[in-house]
Amino acid sequence: MLARRSFLLMVLAAAPLAAAGRPKLVVVLTVDQVRYDYLERFAKEYRGGIARLLKEGAVFTNAHFEHAPTATAVGHAVIFTGAFPASSGIVGNEWYDRASKRQVTSVSDDSVTLLGAPGTSAASPHRLLAPTVGDVLKRAGKSRVISISLKDRAAILPGGRSADAAYWYDAKTGNVVSSSYYMRSLPAWVEEFNARRLVDRFAGRDWTPLSDGAPLVRLPPGGPEYFDRLTASPFGNELLAELAQAAVRAEKLGRGPATDLLSVSFSSNDYVGHRWGPDSPHVRDMMLRTDLLLGEFLQFLESEIGRENLLVVFTSDHGVSPIPEELPAGQGGRILGKALLEAIEKRLAERFGAGPWVVGHAGPAPYLDHERAAQRKIPLVELRREAAEALRQVRGVARVYTVEDLASGRGGDEIDRRVRNGYHAERSPDLFPVAERFWVFGSERASHGSPYVYDAHVPVIFLGPGIRAGRYDRRVAVNDVAPTLAALLGLRAPEASAGEPLREVVR
Numbered sequence: 001m002l003a004r005r006s007f008l009l010m011v012l013a014a015a016p017l018a019a020a021g022r023p024k025l026v027v028v029l030t031v032d033q034v035r036y037d038y039l040e041r042f043a044k045e046y047r048g049g050i051a052r053l054l055k056e057g058a059v060f061t062n063a064h065f066e067h068a069p070t071a072t073a074v075g076h077a078v079i080f081t082g083a084f085p086a087s088s089g090i091v092g093n094e095w096y097d098r099a100s101k102r103q104v105t106s107v108s109d110d111s112v113t114l115l116g117a118p119g120t121s122a123a124s125p126h127r128l129l130a131p132t133v134g135d136v137l138k139r140a141g142k143s144r145v146i147s148i149s150l151k152d153r154a155a156i157l158p159g160g161r162s163a164d165a166a167y168w169y170d171a172k173t174g175n176v177v178s179s180s181y182y183m184r185s186l187p188a189w190v191e192e193f194n195a196r197r198l199v200d201r202f203a204g205r206d207w208t209p210l211s212d213g214a215p216l217v218r219l220p221p222g223g224p225e226y227f228d229r230l231t232a233s234p235f236g237n238e239l240l241a242e243l244a245q246a247a248v249r250a251e252k253l254g255r256g257p258a259t260d261l262l263s264v265s266f267s268s269n270d271y272v273g274h275r276w277g278p279d280s281p282h283v284r285d286m287m288l289r290t291d292l293l294l295g296e297f298l299q300f301l302e303s304e305i306g307r308e309n310l311l312v313v314f315t316s317d318h319g320v321s322p323i324p325e326e327l328p329a330g331q332g333g334r335i336l337g338k339a340l341l342e343a344i345e346k347r348l349a350e351r352f353g354a355g356p357w358v359v360g361h362a363g364p365a366p367y368l369d370h371e372r373a374a375q376r377k378i379p380l381v382e383l384r385r386e387a388a389e390a391l392r393q394v395r396g397v398a399r400v401y402t403v404e405d406l407a408s409g410r411g412g413d414e415i416d417r418r419v420r421n422g423y424h425a426e427r428s429p430d431l432f433p434v435a436e437r438f439w440v441f442g443s444e445r446a447s448h449g450s451p452y453v454y455d456a457h458v459p460v461i462f463l464g465p466g467i468r469a470g471r472y473d474r475r476v477a478v479n480d481v482a483p484t485l486a487a488l489l490g491l492r493a494p495e496a497s498a499g500e501p502l503r504e505v506v507r
C-alpha cells in the first residue's frame with residue numbers, strides 16, 4: 001500500500017506543469033489573418049513549425065472569435081485579455097473619439113514620442129482598458145513581458161499596459177521602433193539591430209514560390225516604397241523572426257527567476273492576404289514559408305531555453321473573406337464607404353435638414369453629429385433610426401444595429417451576439433452595419449471584419465511540457481486563450497476575461 005502511494009506521488013511529481021514547475025518562457029505566436037482552414041488545406045505540405053504544432057500540440061479545431069468587427073487590434077486584445085471590446089475598449093483598428101473630435105487608432109497617443117525613427121505618430125496601450133496575461137504576470141513577480149510585430153497595434157496591445165517593451169516596424173525608414181511610453185531610449189541591442197540594416201538585405205529581391213520558379217513579386221530596389229512593400233512579402237516575417245531572436249538573446253528571456261512572456265505577431269500574412277486574396281498562390285506560399293520560419297524559430301527557442309521550459313501558443317487575430325470579384329456571379333459583392341456615406345447624408349438631409357451628419361467612422365460604421373442633432377432638437381434615437389433605415393437600403397447590407405439595439409439587446413442569433421460583444425458604450429459608433437455573407441466593406445481586394453465564420457474561425461494550438469497533445473473538436477472561444485495561459489502559469493485569469501480555461505490542456 002505504502003509502495004503504491006509513493007509510486008502515485010512520483011507520478012504526480014513527474015506531471016510536468018502540475019508539479020515540476022512553470023515554463024521559463026511563454027511564446028505566443030499570432031499569425032495575422034490565418035483562417036483555420038489554412039491548417040487543413042495545406043496540411044500535407046507543412047513540414048516545419050506548423051506541422052509540429054499540429055502533431056505535438058493541443059489543437060483546437062473549432063475556436064472562434066465571438067465579437068465583431070473581426071479586426072487586428074480587436075483580435076489581439078481578445079487573445080491577450082480574454083475580454084470583449086465591450087470591456088477592453090478596443091472596438092476597432094481605428095474609431096472616432098467624440099471627446100477630441102477626431103479619428104484615433106487603437107494605440108495612437110499624442111503624449112508619447114516615437115523612438116527609433118523621426119515621426120509624429122507615437123503610440124501606447126493607453127486605450128486598452130483590460131489587463132492582459134502579461135499584466136497579470138508582471139503583477140505576480142519578476143517576469144519580463146516583451147511584444148513585437150511589424151504593426152504597432154499588434155505589438156502594443158498583446159503586452160498590455162505594464163509590458164516592459166513593445167517593438168514594431170517603421171515602414172518609412174525600415175527601422176525597428178518603440179515608444180517613450182516604455183523607455184527613454186531604445187536599448188543598445190535594438191540600436192544595433194537597426195544599425196546592421198538587415199532590412200536592406202531584401203531590397204530588389206524576387207519572391208519566388210517554394211514550389212516552382214516563376215516569381216510572384218519583385219520588391220523595389222530600395223527607399224520608402226521598398227520599406228512599405230517589404231511588409232507584403234515573406235521577407236517581412238523573416239525580418240521579424242530575426243528581431244524576435246535578437247530579443248530573446250539580448251534580454252535573456254526565459255533565463256530569469258520568473259516566467260517571461262514573448263509575443264510575436266507576424267503581420268506579413270495579412271498584408272499579402274489583403275492584396276492577393278485567400279485563394280492566391282501568394283497566400284499558399286506565405287503559409288508554407290510561415291511553417292518553415294516557425295519551425296526554425298521553435299528550434300532556436302528550444303536550443304536557447306530548453307524544450308522543457310517552453311510553452312508555445314499559436315493563433316491568429318482574424319480570418320478573411322474571398323475576393324468578391326472572384327466569386328461566381330451573385331454570390332458576393334463589395335460595399336464602398338462612399339455608398340454608405342451618401343445614403344445616410346441624403347436621407348438625414350431630407351428628413352432633418354442639411355448636414356454633414358457623419359463625423360467619423362470605425363471601419364464602415366458611422367458616428368453621427370450629436371451636436372447638430374442637439375441644436376435642431378432631434379432625438380438621437382430618431383436620428384439613428386433614420387440613418388439605419390438608409391443603410392438598410394444599400395445593396396449588400398444585411399443588418400444594421402443601432403446603439404439602442406446593442407445596449408438593450410439580449411439573446412438573438414450568433415451574429416447578434418457577436419455584434420453586441422463588440423459594442424462599447426462610450427467608444428462605439430452610432431450604427432453597426434453587417435454585410436451579407438461574402439459581401440465586403442471597402443476597397444481592399446480581400447478583407448475581413450464580419451461576424452461570419454470565414455473571419456471568425458482561427459487556429460488555437462498549445463504546445464509545451466504538460467500540454468496534452470490531441471485534436472479537440474469542441475466549440476471554444478478565442479477568449480479562452482488568456483485564462484488558459486493564466487491557469488497554466490498558476491495565475492488568476494485577467495480580470496475582464498470572458499473566457500474559460502480550456503480544460504483539455506489544463507490538468
Ligand SMILES: [Zn+2]
Pocket residue numbers: 033072270274448
Ligand atoms: Zn487585415
